[in-house]
Amino acid sequence: MMVKGLRVKFGDKVVIDELSFELKKGVTLLLGPNGSGKTTLLRTLIGMIKPDGGELFLERGILSYSPSEFFSPQMKTYEVLTAGKRKGDYDKYVKLLGIERLLERDFYTLSSGEKRLVLVAKALSEGNLVLMDEPFSYVDFANKYKLVQIINQLRDEKQFLIAVHELEMVNYADEVIVLNRGRVNFKGRPELLTEELLSSVYNFKVRKLKVGGMTFFTPDL
Numbered sequence: 138m139m140v141k142g143l144r145v146k147f148g149d150k151v152v153i154d155e156l157s158f159e160l161k162k163g164v165t166l167l168l169g170p171n172g173s174g175k176t177t178l179l180r181t182l183i184g185m186i187k188p189d190g191g192e193l194f195l196e197r198g199i200l201s202y203s204p205s206e207f208f209s210p211q212m213k214t215y216e217v218l219t220a221g222k223r224k225g226d227y228d229k230y231v232k233l234l235g236i237e238r239l240l241e242r243d244f245y246t247l248s249s250g251e252k253r254l255v256l257v258a259k260a261l262s263e264g265n266l267v268l269m270d271e272p273f274s275y276v277d278f279a280n281k282y283k284l285v286q287i288i289n290q291l292r293d294e295k296q297f298l299i300a301v302h303e304l305e306m307v308n309y310a311d312e313v314i315v316l317n318r319g320r321v322n323f324k325g326r327p328e329l330l331t332e333e334l335l336s337s338v339y340n341f342k343v344r345k346l347k348v349g350g351m352t353f354f355t356p357d358l
């Protein structure tokens with residue numbers, strides 16, 4: 138996937154500004170503060186928002202998307218899972234994420250974390266270019282790392298663009314894009330992310346720690 142000069146406005150407000158990047162194989166993380174444009178970018182890529190300018194090139198493959206919100210008072214979980222034109226290997230990801238017991242339930246009655254796992258299972262099942270909006274939010278520790286393991290196993294066959302707030306996820310990424318006010322402030326290998334860049338983007342002092350070969354960004358309180 139390649140994005141060139143993408144621009145999205147809401148009224149007079151420019152939310153995505155001349156954004157360009159090429160999505161490589163594997164896992165690309167989309168980081169950025171609240172309101173920096175991550176959801177708007179993902180919604181534009183999936184076709185939910187019509188951009189005001191720019192070009193989008195999709196080589197081949199099927200785009201899928203797990204949103205950060207989905208409300209439907211009348212659908213069973215299995216209906217949410219299989220809704221739409223795309224078809225997928227639902228059983229495999231339902232099993233891998235251990236959500237079989239949720240399928241017959243009314244989707245709106247699920248807990249926030251359960252809903253998130255269902256939406257993630259749907260996106261993993263349906264596409265090979267998988268866009269995810271905060272897949273780890275509300276998800277408990279074990280499910281979070283179960284999902285990391287699943288993504289790791291799929292990184293050779295699918296491309297991922299994943300918007301997250303959890304900075305420790307840089308350890309599992311091939312590439313990181315940092316958005317700030319609708320612009321790309323950083324794009325590159327996660328090892329190249331610096332305290333200075335993140336401190337400036339989040340307007341909060343960040344420290345970089347290396348522990349057991351892993352990188353952690355912690356607040357410098």
Ligand SMILES: Nc1ncnc2c1ncn2[C@@H]1O[C@H](COP(=O)(O)OP(=O)(O)OP(=O)(O)O)[C@@H](O)[C@H]1O
Nearest residue numbers: 147148150152169170171172173174175176177178
């Ligand atoms: N439909 C809309 N109309 C007007 N403004 C909007 C609309 N959707 C988003 N915005 C604004 O666009 C900006 C980017 O929002 P977006 O949801 O893309 O940010 P985000 O990076 O996903 O934030 P968060 O981390 O809080 O989820 C915000 O200032 C938001 O208030």
